[in-house]
Amino acid sequence: MFLAKVLTLFPEAFPGLLGHSVVGRALQQGKWQLAVVNIRDFATDKHRTVDDTPYGGGAGMVLKPEVVAAAIRQAKAGGVAHVVYLGPAGQRFTQAHARRLAALEQPLVLLCGHYEGVDQRVLETEVDEVLSIGDYVLSGGEVAAQVVLDATVRLLPGVLGGDASLHEESFDLIDPETQEPLVEYPHYTRPAVWEGQAVPAVLQGGNHAEIAKWRLAQARARTAALKT
Numbered sequence: 001m002f003l004a005k006v007l008t009l010f011p012e013a014f015p016g017l018l019g020h021s022v023v024g025r026a027l028q029q030g031k032w033q034l035a036v037v038n039i040r041d042f043a044t045d046k047h048r049t050v051d052d053t054p055y056g057g058g059a060g061m062v063l064k065p066e067v068v069a070a071a072i073r074q075a076k077a078g079g080v081a082h083v084v085y086l087g088p089a090g091q092r093f094t095q096a097h098a099r100r101l102a103a104l105e106q107p108l109v110l111l112c113g114h115y116e117g118v119d120q121r122v123l124e125t126e127v128d129e130v131l132s133i134g135d136y137v138l139s140g141g142e143v144a145a146q147v148v149l150d151a152t153v154r155l156l157p158g159v160l161g162g163d164a165s166l167h168e169e170s171f172d173l174i175d176p177e178t179q180e181p182l183v184e185y186p187h188y189t190r191p192a193v194w195e196g197q198a199v200p201a202v203l204q205g206g207n208h209a210e211i212a213k214w215r216l217a218q219a220r221a222r223t224a225a226l227k228t
Contacts, residue, residue, distance in 0.1 A: 002032040002102070002156050005075045006145050007068075008112040009050065011036045013142045023150055026159040034149075035075075039063070042070040051115055060116035068118050072109065072126045081107040083127045086141035086148065087117055090130030093148060095171035095181070097131060101148070102155040110148065112141030173219055183226065185218040 006014055014036045018024060026032055040048050044066075051061035072083055082104055091097075101108055111118070111127065123130065133144045154160060173182045188199040202214045 001030070002104070002153065003035070003107040004032065004149055004153075005035045005037060005081070005107055005109045006112065006142075006149075007037045007039055007071045007075060007109065008140075008142055008145070009039050009114050010112075010140065010142055011038045014146075016142075016146055018146055018149055018153075022160055023153045026153060026156070031158055032153050032156055037071055037075055039067060039071045042067045042074070054116060058116075062116050063114065063118045063122075065119035065122045068111070068122045069126055072111065072122070075107075075109045079106070081109045082129075083109040083111060084148070085111045085113065085118065085123055085127045085130045086132070086144040087113050087130050088132050088135070088137060090132040093131045093133050093144075093151075095151070098148070098151040098155055101152045108152075110141075110145045112145050114140040175216070175220065180223075182216075182219040182223045185215040185222070 008014070015024065015027065015034055018034065019027065027034060040050050043050050043064075049064070050067050051063050054060065054062045075081060076083075082101075084101075131144075131148065133147045138144060171181045171183065173184055174180070175182050188203060192199050192204065200214070202210050205211075
């Protein structure tokens, strides 16, 4: 079973949105498991200090290496786990990353940074990879952790109730000619006309070959627009 462990200074943030919709239902049904670890529990002084000023000066605080390392090591519990630090200097998280994480046989440990981040020595010795959800700065890694888990968990077998829909979603939709991933084509539902705007006629005609051609053309156009 897929097991995710989140290391955070704000355990009350979880499961958050992960407790709702299809991902939350899958959690309740035991199709995946979530464990939340409070990093502050690994502080060793009476004030439960988890951070300190950075060497070299500068604003902000840095999470202490001995505290974070202890949290990671307990999360591994003497076994094997894949540890991901969520930070702006990481590789951009993509659908390909989500597919790879969903296929893990060992637990996934997500380390949420805060303040100015985590002491680099911990990243070099205890972390397997660093992922970023975008080129912007968040107050902490908790939101990023929920993004990564939502994208990953929904790919697990049985979470969406059927695997067929996965192959027509953005970035899992593949151009049959170039084999490149495409964003998804537009969707419409009833009524056929809403506020003067009609559903494209091809979608109402019942010709599945023409519908497939239209959808592929739309997906290609959307994908090309994102690259400009």
